[in-house]
Amino acid sequence: MTLGLFLVDDQRLVRAGLRMMIESQDDLTVVGEAGDGAEAVTRLRGVAADVVLMDVRMPVMDGLTATRRLTRLGHPAQVLILTTFDLDEYVFAALRAGAAGFMLKDARQEELLAAVRGVAAGGSVVAPSATRRLIAHFADRLPGGPATDDGRLALITPREGEALGAIASGATNAEIAARLHMAEGTVKTHVGNLLAKLGCRDRVALVLFAFETGLATPDRR
Structure with a gap:
């Protein structure tokens, strides 16, 4: 079974890099992409995606708002937040918005791919460093x-x-x-x-x- 991924990031180079990594895997393929949250919500209404890789900070509509919109619309795709910002408030906000996971862009390729497959299977993934920061912040x-x-x-x-x-x-x-x-x-x-x-x-x-x-x-x- 091939999993369909939808990429949401305002940087074309980031999307291109993710596409190359994903399509190097036999069981993964990219079914669409968008440069901001609003565009993603609109395009995903007509796309059968299994996992959405969602950036946080984007113009027009940020990734957390887009995740909440997709959750309310009942879109079946699992959202995996993928960001450069290891901030505690982002982790909580992402999980509350309905995201299935939170990973950092500096994660190793094998970690990111495992996270994608994990959330597609119904699991939940949070970057270990984010867990540590949450514990320290809310101690x-x-x-x-x-x-x-x-x-x-x-x-x-x-x-x-x-x-x-x-x-x-x-x-x-x-x-x-x-x-x-x-x-x-x-x-x-x-x-x-x-x-x-x-x-x-x-x-x-x-x-x-x-x-x-x-x-x-x-x-x-």
């Missing part, structure tokens, strides 16, 4: 006391608990594997188990669960 607003009496805590194994703590620190799967001395495939299994056992939609929800239950404590330095 004073997050609970850090004793664990709450959440019955779901009894469902996770000690090893899964260690993985959850590492996820809450913003670590990638590769970093968690190195930290806990396990294979990256094992980390992915732990993450999948945690999502299922805790009823969490994505890694962001896992992070919030870890702080809300006291399994992780914000670093307020």
